[in-house]
Amino acid sequence: xxxxxxxxxxxxxxxxxxxxxxxARIVKVFAIHLQRKxxxxxxxxxTRGLSRIIAACAVCGxxxxxxxxxxxxxxxxxxxxxxxxxxxxxxxxxxxxLIFTGVASLLIYALLRFRRRPxxxxxxPQVFGSMQIELSWTIIPIxxxxxxxxxxxxxxxxxxxxxxxxxxxxxxVIGHQFWWEFRYPDYNVVTANExxxxxxxxxxxxxxxxxxxxxxxxxxxxxxxxxxxxxxLPNRVNEMWMDPQQPGLYLGQCAQFCGPQHAKMLxxxxxDTEDEFKRWIAEQQKAQAEITPAGQxxxxxxxxxxxxxxxxxxxNSPATRGDVSSQSPAISSAISPQNGQLLFExxxxxxxxxxAGTVANGRYGxxxxxxxxxxxxxxxxAENTPGNLNAWIADxxxxxxxxxxxxxxxxxxxxxxxxxxxxxxx
Amino acid sequence: xxxxxxxxxxxxxxxxxxxxxxxxxxxxLEHVHGWIITVDHKRLGIMYIVLGLVFLLVGGLEAMLxxxxxxxxxxxxxxxxxxxxxxxxxxxTMVFLVGMPLIFGFGNYLVPLMIGARxxxxxxxxxxxxxxxxxxxxxxxxSFIGGNxxxxxxxxxxxxxxxxxxxxxxxxxxxxxxxxxxVSIFVSGIGSIGTAINILATVFCxxxxxxxxxxxxxxxxxxxxxSFLVLVxxxxxxxxxxxxxIDRYLGGHFFDTQAGGSAILWAHFFWxxxxxxxxxxxxxxxxxxxxxxPVFSRKAIFGYExxxxxxxxxxxxxxxxxxxxxxxxxxxxxxxxxxxxSTMLVSIPTGIKTxxxxxxxxxxxxxxxxxxxxxxAFLFQWVLAGLTGIMLSVSAWNWQLHNSYFVVAxxxxxxxxxxxxxxFAAIYYWYPxxxxxxxxxxxxxxxxxxxxxxxHMTFDVMHFPGLLGMPRQIYTYExxxxxxxxxxxxxxxxxxxxxxxxxxxxxxxxSYFRGREAGPDPWDAWTLEWATPSPPPPYNFPVExxxxxxxxxxxxKHPEDPDSAFE
Numbered sequence: 001x002x003x004x005x006x007x008x009x010x011x012x013x014x015x016x017x018x019x020x021x022x023x024a025r026i027v028k029v030f031a032i033h034l035q036r037k038x039x040x041x042x043x044x045x046x047t048r049g050l051s052r053i054i055a056a057c058a059v060c061g062x063x064x065x066x067x068x069x070x071x072x073x074x075x076x077x078x079x080x081x082x083x084x085x086x087x088x089x090x091x092x093x094x095x096x097x098l099i100f101t102g103v104a105s106l107l108i109y110a111l112l113r114f115r116r117r118p119x120x121x122x123x124x125p126q127v128f129g130s131m132q133i134e135l136s137w138t139i140i141p142i143x144x145x146x147x148x149x150x151x152x153x154x155x156x157x158x159x160x161x162x163x164x165x166x167x168x169x170x171x172x173v174i175g176h177q178f179w180w181e182f183r184y185p186d187y188n189v190v191t192a193n194e195x196x197x198x199x200x201x202x203x204x205x206x207x208x209x210x211x212x213x214x215x216x217x218x219x220x221x222x223x224x225x226x227x228x229x230x231x232x233l234p235n236r237v238n239e240m241w242m243d244p245q246q247p248g249l250y251l252g253q254c255a256q257f258c259g260p261q262h263a264k265m266l267x268x269x270x271x272d273t274e275d276e277f278k279r280w281i282a283e284q285q286k287a288q289a290e291i292t293p294a295g296q297x298x299x300x301x302x303x304x305x306x307x308x309x310x311x312x313x314x315x316n317s318p319a320t321r322g323d324v325s326s327q328s329p330a331i332s333s334a335i336s337p338q339n340g341q342l343l344f345e346x347x348x349x350x351x352x353x354x355x356a357g358t359v360a361n362g363r364y365g366x367x368x369x370x371x372x373x374x375x376x377x378x379x380x381x382a383e384n385t386p387g388n389l390n391a392w393i394a395d396x397x398x399x400x401x402x403x404x405x406x407x408x409x410x411x412x413x414x415x416x417x418x419x420x421x422x423x424x425x426x
Numbered sequence: 427x428x429x430x431x432x433x434x435x436x437x438x439x440x441x442x443x444x445x446x447x448x449x450x451x452x453x454x455l456e457h458v459h460g461w462i463i464t465v466d467h468k469r470l471g472i473m474y475i476v477l478g479l480v481f482l483l484v485g486g487l488e489a490m491l492x493x494x495x496x497x498x499x500x501x502x503x504x505x506x507x508x509x510x511x512x513x514x515x516x517x518x519t520m521v522f523l524v525g526m527p528l529i530f531g532f533g534n535y536l537v538p539l540m541i542g543a544r545x546x547x548x549x550x551x552x553x554x555x556x557x558x559x560x561x562x563x564x565x566x567x568x569s570f571i572g573g574n575x576x577x578x579x580x581x582x583x584x585x586x587x588x589x590x591x592x593x594x595x596x597x598x599x600x601x602x603x604x605x606x607x608x609v610s611i612f613v614s615g616i617g618s619i620g621t622a623i624n625i626l627a628t629v630f631c632x633x634x635x636x637x638x639x640x641x642x643x644x645x646x647x648x649x650x651x652x653s654f655l656v657l658v659x660x661x662x663x664x665x666x667x668x669x670x671x672i673d674r675y676l677g678g679h680f681f682d683t684q685a686g687g688s689a690i691l692w693a694h695f696f697w698x699x700x701x702x703x704x705x706x707x708x709x710x711x712x713x714x715x716x717x718x719x720p721v722f723s724r725k726a727i728f729g730y731e732x733x734x735x736x737x738x739x740x741x742x743x744x745x746x747x748x749x750x751x752x753x754x755x756x757x758x759x760x761x762x763x764x765x766x767x768s769t770m771l772v773s774i775p776t777g778i779k780t781x782x783x784x785x786x787x788x789x790x791x792x793x794x795x796x797x798x799x800x801x802x803a804f805l806f807q808w809v810l811a812g813l814t815g816i817m818l819s820v821s822a823w824n825w826q827l828h829n830s831y832f833v834v835a836x837x838x839x840x841x842x843x844x845x846x847x848x849x850f851a852a853i854y855y856w857y858p859x860x861x862x863x864x865x866x867x868x869x870x871x872x873x874x875x876x877x878x879x880x881x882h883m884t885f886d887v888m889h890f891p892g893l894l895g896m897p898r899q900i901y902t903y904e905x906x907x908x909x910x911x912x913x914x915x916x917x918x919x920x921x922x923x924x925x926x927x928x929x930x931x932x933x934x935x936x937s938y939f940r941g942r943e944a945g946p947d948p949w950d951a952w953t954l955e956w957a958t959p960s961p962p963p964p965y966n967f968p969v970e971x972x973x974x975x976x977x978x979x980x981x982x983k984h985p986e987d988p989d990s991a992f993e
Contacts, residue, residue, distance in 0.1 A: 069908060070895065070907055070908030070909070071908075072894055072895025072896075072908075073893065073895060074826040074827075074894075075893065082826075084822070085822055085823055085826055088820065088822055088823055089817070089820075092816070093817070096813040096814075096816060099809075099813060100809060100810060103784070103809050104806060104809065106784055107784055107787075107805060107806065107809075110784060110787045110788045111792060111802060114789060114790050114791065114792050115791070115792045115794065116724070116791035116792060116793050120791060122791075123724050123791075124723075124724050124725055124789055124790050124791045126725060126726050127725065127726070127728060127789060128726055128728070128729075128730065128992065129728050129729035129730065129731070129732065129782075129785075130729070133729075133785065134729050134732045134778065137778060137781040138777075141774050141777040142774060145767075145770045145771065148770060148816065148820065149766060149770055151820075152766050152821060152822055152823075153763050153766070155822040156759055156762055156766070156822045157759050177598075216597075216598065217590075217592055217593040217598055217689075218590050218591075218592075218593065218689055220754060220829060220897075222895075222897065224826060224895040227825075228822070228823075228825020228826045228828075229826070229829070230754055230825075231756060233683075233689045233690065233755070233756070234683035234684070235683040235684075235688065235689065236688075236689070236690070236756065238756035239756075251907070252895070253897060254897070255828070255829045255830070255897040256590070256829060257585075257586045257590070257898075258593065259593060260510060260584075261506060262899060262900060262901075263900035263903065264902075266904070401505060402507065
């Protein structure tokens with residue numbers, strides 16, 4: 001017996017008892033442990049009762065949480081593709097729950113049964129492994145995976161490769177930093193942030209087939225109750241479709257981090273009945289009129305700032321500021337839509353915003369042609385009320401810090417004038 | 427006495443150090459200098475671990491700020507800019523500055539000791555790798571005070587830890603936020619590659635006499651696999667960072683979509699690193715479990731050969747699954763199907779591992795000390811994390827789950843529930859070896875139970891907002907979505923975990939000075955590191971040990987029934 005000073009105490013703790021081992025031993029070990037002692041059985045029964053209560057609580061809690069009235073729950077689907085995903089998810093959840101229950105109960109059993117009893121200093125029989133057992137827990141998972149994969153592949157191909165029916169509505173979705181642009185190429189309609197699509201199960205099926213792209217960075221289009229998400233990438237066109245079965249309002253939001261205001265890039269999808277949708281499209285197709293009385297329509301004067309000063313200003317001539325009033329025709333101080341429109345068209349607003357039918361044809365920000373037909377502004381950042389609209393124009397950062405629309409530093413009166421104009425964009 | 431047991435016993439006995447312990451001498455400054463210039467794998471290992479733990483506290487603080495912000499809807503505790511910096515830095519810190527240093531720290535410390543070597547294969551490369559990694563971390567955090575300085579919340583990265591293009595391009599991220607991110611990851615990546623080469627060379631070239639590959643401790647096998655993965659996976663990441671910097675400063679257009687570049691290219695580059703990286707972090711957790719579970723069950727690991735095959739198998743399969751992070755990016759249905767299947771395949775070797783741990787416990791005599799408690803929690807949490815992983819691999823369902831809080835809950839289940847729990851187990855298990863003193867067991871139990879409570883409050887509950895449509899990386903949320911209560915519970919759980927971790931820190935400091943003397947082999951374990959004094963001398967073994975089985979110390983303690991008789 002070699003003398004190893006620092007191992008002496010461990011050696012004395014382990015009586016020299018022969019531990020015969022063999023690879024077949026494991027089978028015997030399993031068999032022995034099936035014969036439980038009475039006391040053990042009682043203890044196990046009580047644990048089982050307790051675990052049953054815990055399981056019941058968990059199921060109640062989980063179903064309560066899932067059924068909680070969330071307008072964005074992935075389990076309350078209202079379109080056929082989303083329902084296919086929901087059914088698949090429940091199938092996978094059940095299999096996963098069975099696996100967890102099985103493995104966890106084996107573990108709990110092993111830990112309770114094979115804990116060291118006080119005073120027991122003998123080492124247990126050493127078992128090194130068993131090829132049969134290794135094979136069994138290799139083959140069974142393979143079978144489970146085959147089932148899961150086939151289930152997945154079926155839904156995957158049927159949703160992703162679904163053919164486009166003749167009556168489908170074409171829609172182009174363009175993601176912008178912190179807002180959504182929707183184009184209806186068949187109807188020549190452009191809108192923002194609040195999407196209207198027809199219910200798909202009318203007289204003729206009208207699913208909506210979408211092409212998605214981005215004007216700047218990556219975004220992701222996600223309305224959980226209608227479909228899974230699809231990423232929206234610059235320099236690439238992705239496709240997806242949805243076929244809502246029930247009219248109503250469905251909520252969603254951008255699901256790919258896209259910058260400071262990713263959180264407030266919200267989405268509202270109104271699923272209309274066929275008639276409602278036709279009415280809505282007809283309404284959206286109307287252009288807005290220049291409401292300034294004819295003959296007085298101010299043509300924007302060329303802005304000297306746009307030109308190369310070197311071409312016009314003689315060297316060493318004193319710096320002169322153009323007379324502001326000479327650039328912009330006098331706007332009376334009255335707060336009226338007419339004055340609002342004048343101001344709107346003379347300020348930087350029209351560089352970014354379009355109002356169809358007027359000179360405003362900017363493409364950088366949301367189309368405002370029918371602004372007042374929307375319930376929210378700022379991609380869902382605030383309700384579309386006159387007060388909020390006014391506050392938004394004064395400084396969008398109050399609602400949405402980091403939004404790309406700058407505060408224009410207009411006077412309160414000017415803000416009110418522009419608001420009064422915007423309120424006419426029905 | 428078994429004849430075949432003798433060489434093992436003799437070999438180790440010769441390896442037992444009888445030289446008197448050297449007493450520390452020199453001034454405080456000389457001590458610090460000694461640590462800075464050291465090339466000793468044990469000191470470097472401890473420095474890696476301390477670095478990782480310091481950044482764990484920093485990253486944890488960021489997580490707490492995130493949870494305060496999300497506790498209630500429409501919260502204004504931090505601005506969106508600050509919030510985006512917090513979660514970007516939290517993710518980057520936890521993966522690159524906590525996970526990697528901690529796993530490399532334990533690898534550095536344990537691999538040479540376990541294979542009977544006196545140091546790593548390349549001690550100077552080892553020191554270089556450590557200092558480069560530490561510099562990368564300091565550079566990343568310098569961003570808080572660099573640039574605009576603290577007042578403007580600095581120029582800390584704010585593009586999420588996967589930094590998707592083209593948000594990282596000059597047009598969308600002016601300033602230096604992305605530069606700090608790219609350069610610090612580039613730098614620390616060089617350190618990781620250096621350590622990976624070092625561990626591979628050590629495992630394959632520095633084993634002591636009799637330590638065949640089939641007698642390697644499983645920890646060494648797993649670290650070899652991890653190092654292989656680091657070598658293959660970190661290289662594309664490093665290349666991608668170089669391309670990003672070229673895009674930003676030299677007019678390249680790899681990811682610049684406005685000039686015809688590709689956003690998807692970045693996603694591929696990132697995830698071909700990013701997914702193996704998950705296994706780089708989780709395989710060491712398996713490695714710790716492979717050492718701790720047998721010792722506390724008092725049985726040899728069940729199915730050693732199957733465990734080796736499964737570990738190496740996970741390493742290979744994990745290289746072919748990266749695009750499961752991209753099921754929504756617009757791949758073809760065939761591509762989605764391929765990555766569904768390849769991802770599901772990972773569950774076979776991981777399943778084998780789980781069942782082998784179960785079989786190791788089966789028939790044993792389990793001692794419930796703190797390292798084992800953490801390992802048991804790890805087993806349950808790992809099974810659950812694996813199952814949510816299978817759910818995410820179901821590509822059609824992934825269209826709903828992707829980028830939701832369900833994903834956040836899933837990978838925190840892996841990273842905290844499996845990896846952090848096993849790192850805690852490893853700290854309780856090997857702290858006596860590293861310092862010569864035991865961690866306090868009562869504080870350990872407090873740490874464990876608070877951690878379990880906080881973990882499950884946070885990360886079990888976090889799955890549900892995801893199922894209810896809550897996307898990740900949002901600084902606030904609408905109050906009408908049914909997420910409010912859930913988020914509040916998640917935040918409370920986070921703080922309970924923070925308290926648990928503070929208890930660990932206190933325990934580590936307290937026990938360093940006041941802890942019970944550990945002795946060389948406090949857990950009655952079987953691998954070679956326990957044949958050295960605690961802490962081991964700089965040269966580890968005065969004479970190269972010689973082994974003739976997988977458990978040399980078992981042979982020594984049970985000469986009548988040695989393992990070597992069965993190999």
